[in-house]
Amino acid sequence: MIKISASTHPAKDDLIGYFKELEELNIDMLHCDVMDGEFVEDKTINYLDVAKINAISTIVLDVHLMVANPVSLVKKYAKAGANILTVHYEAFKDEKDLIKMLKLIKKYNMLAGLSIKPQTTIEQIYHLLPLVDLVLVMSVEPGKSGQKFMTGSLSKISKLRQIIKKQNLYCLIEVDGGINDTLAKDLISSGADILVVGSFIFNAVNKLDAINALKK
Numbered sequence: 001m002i003k004i005s006a007s008t009h010p011a012k013d014d015l016i017g018y019f020k021e022l023e024e025l026n027i028d029m030l031h032c033d034v035m036d037g038e039f040v041e042d043k044t045i046n047y048l049d050v051a052k053i054n055a056i057s058t059i060v061l062d063v064h065l066m067v068a069n070p071v072s073l074v075k076k077y078a079k080a081g082a083n084i085l086t087v088h089y090e091a092f093k094d095e096k097d098l099i100k101m102l103k104l105i106k107k108y109n110m111l112a113g114l115s116i117k118p119q120t121t122i123e124q125i126y127h128l129l130p131l132v133d134l135v136l137v138m139s140v141e142p143g144k145s146g147q148k149f150m151t152g153s154l155s156k157i158s159k160l161r162q163i164i165k166k167q168n169l170y171c172l173i174e175v176d177g178g179i180n181d182t183l184a185k186d187l188i189s190s191g192a193d194i195l196v197v198g199s200f201i202f203n204a205v206n207k208l209d210a211i212n213a214l215k216k
């Protein structure tokens with residue numbers, strides 16, 4: 001069954017208000033979009049906001065770090081209650097640091113996620129797959145909600161699904177950016193496990209109908 005991770009990004013300043021609205025609905029996870037104004041232009045929530053949500057709910061917290069220097073943040077997000085901590089492949093100059101980071105995330109009992117921008121290929125991260133619990137395939141350039149889905153992501157997901165199956169790996173596939181109910185069907189058949197959805201839920205007149213349409 002597909003899981004829906006609702007993105008915090010469209011809510012801007014009213015994170016708690018938006019979360020309370022979502023909590024009543026059928027979402028599986030809260031996708032916390034953390035931006036530092038350096039890796040991407042926008043600056044959004046941080047570990048203190050994640051801790052605030054954790055204090056009032058037991059929802060799975062799926063944290064997407066779009067930050068230039070994630071290494072020092074692992075402990076902070078673990079303490080804040082993150083269940084999944086995802087870092088960007090492109091944020092690391094030295095791959096040794098990325099490998100250390102992935103191991104550290106697991107040491108703090110969180111699932112280790114690795115995200116790739118649209119230009120990064122599956123081949124570039126192929127050798128890292130045994131070290132990660134989840135790959136977050138970006139279907140838009142990270143940084144903004146409400147962008148158009150890049151269709152090239154579909155073949156990336158199918159390729160990733162084949163590799164995971166062939167190598168018998170435990171690795172979830174999450175997709176993020178520009179997703180609506182029509183695209184959800186294609187993404188599910190390509191092999192996605194988790195869909196991150198921002199604008200399609202946030203702008204829906206009836207949010208529950210929107211979530212149910214994504215899951216259908």
Ligand code: DX5
Pocket residue numbers: 007009010031033064140141142143144145146147176177178179196197198199200
């Ligand atoms: C983009 C973020 C996404 C985004 C999703 O950088 O990582 O999570 O907010 O929003 P939509 O669904 O509007 O593309």
Ligand code: ZN
Pocket residue numbers: 007031032033064176196
């Ligand atoms: Zn995201």
